Amino acid sequence: MSEEIIVHPVAWPPAPIKTERLELRKSEARDRVALIDLFASPEVGTYVGGSRPREELEQALPEVPGQRFGFFVVDLNGTTIGMITLDRRGPERKGHIRPEGGEHELGYMFLPQAWGRGYATEACAAALDWFADAHPGEPGGALHPDRQ
Incomplete structure (x- = not known):
């Protein structure tokens, strides 16, 4: 059985996306420790509503975390340094661009x-390029009014 998942007209996972320094790819078992480090990091937690206890993550995270549409691991020379997500904003969430909601949202954690090395910029640009090809006609981007 193939690992490919079809959602709308977009196949998931795509082939790995390579940039000058990075690779965006689907997660694998070898990424689990780095993702636990990421979600448990107090520094990272400052920007995403808080970190989670390592013990909780070790029990809660599956052997291969992030196996869902829109979840990219960011890899630098064979080492996981972060993640990017592309998700649809559900209608219950605040801050929609259009009244009916359903916009895509880019999120990242490193x-x-x-x-401070430009990895987030490089990885997000690559993910958005992939998104633009996969979803022609979707809005290119917006900034929440409170962030301007």
Whole structure:
């Protein structure tokens, strides 16, 4: 049985996306420790509503975490340094661009040792390029009014 998942007209997972320094790919079992480090990091938690206890994550995270549409692991020379998600905003969430909701949202988290090197910019640009090809006609981007 194939691992490919079809959602709308977009096949998931796509082939790995390579940039000058990074690779965006589906998660694998080898990413679990780095993702636990990411979700448990107090520094990262500052920007995403708080970190989670490592013990809780070790029990809760599946052997291969992030096996869902829109979840990319960001890899630098064979090492997981972060993740990117592309999700649809449910109608119950605040801050919609259009009244009916359903917009896509880009989110990212990187380990603190990867901060300040342009990896997030490079990885997000690659994910958005993939998205633009996969979803022609969707809005290119918006900024929440409170963030301007």
